Amino acid sequence: MKTKIENKNKTNWMKNFLIVVALLLVGFCLPLALTGCGQKEKMRNLYAIDAVFDDETKTLECSQEVEYVNTTDNALSEVCFFLYANSFAEWQKVVSDAYFDRAYPTKKQNFGGIEISSAKVNKMAANFEVSEQGNILTVKLGTSLFPNEKVEIVLEYVVKLANIRHRLGYGNNTINFGNFFPIACVYENGFVKNDFSAYGDPFYSEIADFDVKIDFPQQFSLASTGTILEVTESENERKVAVCKAGKVRDFCFVLCDHFEKKTQIVDGVEVNYFFYDDELWEKHLKTAADAVATFSDLFGAYPYAQLSVVKSDFCFGGMEYPNLVLIADDLNSEDVDYVIAHEVAHQWWYGVVGNNQFEDAWVDEGLTEFSTALFFEKNSDYGIEYEKIMEGATANYKNFLRIFKEIYDNFDESIDRDINSFRTEPEYVNHTYTKGMLMFDSLRKMLGDRKFFKVLKAYYEDFAFENSSSEKLVQNFSKHSHINLEKFFDAWLQGKVVFG
Numbered sequence: 001m002k003t004k005i006e007n008k009n010k011t012n013w014m015k016n017f018l019i020v021v022a023l024l025l026v027g028f029c030l031p032l033a034l035t036g037c038g039q040k041e042k043m044r045n046l047y048a049i050d051a052v053f054d055d056e057t058k059t060l061e062c063s064q065e066v067e068y069v070n071t072t073d074n075a076l077s078e079v080c081f082f083l084y085a086n087s088f089a090e091w092q093k094v095v096s097d098a099y100f101d102r103a104y105p106t107k108k109q110n111f112g113g114i115e116i117s118s119a120k121v122n123k124m125a126a127n128f129e130v131s132e133q134g135n136i137l138t139v140k141l142g143t144s145l146f147p148n149e150k151v152e153i154v155l156e157y158v159v160k161l162a163n164i165r166h167r168l169g170y171g172n173n174t175i176n177f178g179n180f181f182p183i184a185c186v187y188e189n190g191f192v193k194n195d196f197s198a199y200g201d202p203f204y205s206e207i208a209d210f211d212v213k214i215d216f217p218q219q220f221s222l223a224s225t226g227t228i229l230e231v232t233e234s235e236n237e238r239k240v241a242v243c244k245a246g247k248v249r250d251f252c253f254v255l256c257d258h259f260e261k262k263t264q265i266v267d268g269v270e271v272n273y274f275f276y277d278d279e280l281w282e283k284h285l286k287t288a289a290d291a292v293a294t295f296s297d298l299f300g301a302y303p304y305a306q307l308s309v310v311k312s313d314f315c316f317g318g319m320e321y322p323n324l325v326l327i328a329d330d331l332n333s334e335d336v337d338y339v340i341a342h343e344v345a346h347q348w349w350y351g352v353v354g355n356n357q358f359e360d361a362w363v364d365e366g367l368t369e370f371s372t373a374l375f376f377e378k379n380s381d382y383g384i385e386y387e388k389i390m391e392g393a394t395a396n397y398k399n400f401l402r403i404f405k406e407i408y409d410n411f412d413e414s415i416d417r418d419i420n421s422f423r424t425e426p427e428y429v430n431h432t433y434t435k436g437m438l439m440f441d442s443l444r445k446m447l448g449d450r451k452f453f454k455v456l457k458a459y460y461e462d463f464a465f466e467n468s469s470s471e472k473l474v475q476n477f478s479k480h481s482h483i484n485l486e487k488f489f490d491a492w493l494q495g496k497v498v499f500g
């Protein structure tokens with residue numbers, strides 16, 4: 001964090017002049033703040049989580065205080081939270097059959113979940129309910145929360161981890177705490193209540209701030225979102241880590257009792273690689289650093305002080321969180337660079353520019369997969385050619401279509417649909433990733449590089465720390481290219497582009 005701020009402080013007189021102008025503008029805007037001047041930074045939720053991990057029972061006991069801000073235009077009588085931890089409950093299927101053996105180290109299904117024991121609103125006991133599926137917690141406020149007002153919601157809960165190589169769970173090497181806490185649902189004409197899914201990322205959240213204290217047995221070390229301010233040894237052979245993360249849309253941490261950590265600074269960003277059993281650690285750290293440099297150059301600066309690439313027990317290749325990505329420890333060596341580049345690209349498309357990953361998965365996955373191809377184009381020493389990636393993707397998609405059209409009548413070739421409307425994982429991946437990537441490649445060729453990259457940079461800037469969507473992306477790309485791209489996107493997204 002320090003190096004990044006120092007770099008930014010190397011300002012010349014022009015920047016100082018602009019700061020003075022900006023301050024004058026902010027002063028001018030203050031009286032208009034409630035009606036929306038456009039200059040005022042959006043208010044954010046603050047999550048303060050106090051977590052204690054018991055390695056014997058594999059449970060995480062938490063007290064979570066949320067300073068929730070009503071950024072909607074409506075008075076709210078309740079606030080909803082997404083409970084991803086219940087994906088691991090007995091009544092759910094958290095991985096498809098094809099991934100069963102990779103997911104469960106014991107080859108036996110076992111379960112986890114989250115138990116909410118109490119909720120308080122402004123220090124008073126509050127009514128709450130958990131939906132039948134277990135995915136949504138609703139906390140009744142007992143009063144109306146008007147626009148721009150804040151409320152303090154305190155939740156007490158216990159997360160039970162399953163023995164599964166997943167976002168949330170433990171394997172033989174790491175204990176992963178992805179999506180462990182109740183996170184406020186985004187409000188769009190009501191709270192958006194995503195379902196669980198056995199593949200894809202069913203997540204959608206707003207940018208927020210996090211203060212997280214984690215108490216864990218001393219044999220472990222920690223990788224996390226944000227900055228680890230301090231780790232102190234406490235009584236009973238335990239450690240307490242204090243973490244802080246600003247302007248991120250989620251918080252993840254990983255524990256391991258045999259982590260090694262190596263660091264490289266790139267463009268003022270501390271790029272960390274946490275690993276075990278990796279003779280090629282120098283190569284993989286370099287890939288992560290090259291990816292940060294390449295994407296900062298292509299799309300706009302990485303706006304955080306650190307990024308941690310974390311080798312872990314994970315069954316799906318890789319997973320993105322703000323400032324932290326999981327890289328599966330069972331990847332073939334030739335796939336590791338590709339997965340690192342893909343997950344790092346998500347820091348731009350998912351991390352900084354958000355979207356509903358359940359409803360509009362192509363918005364982040366299509367752009368991220370395309371960005372991965374750009375990474376190899378810009379870094380020819382990796383020996384993977386951009387055009388070869390596109391040719392391979394086209395051949396794969398055609399092959400997939402041929403097989404699936406034989407199985408299913410009226411096969412749906414559209415991209416723009418929610419995760420659970422894809423009947424199988426190959427159908428989901430081939431549309432949102434592969435065809436999504438080919439769509440952006442086609443747009444690039446249509447607009448030409450100069451215009452295309454100008455549009456991409458402008459999109460990143462416009463939606464930084466905000467949420468995009470299918471419609472917003474199409475509108476924004478049209479605006480910055482000065483071409484109405486609705487028909488172009490519609491043809492791809494609705495499956496009208498013919499693959500002969």
Ligand SMILES: [Zn+2]
Pocket residue numbers: 342346365368
């Ligand atoms: Zn992805």
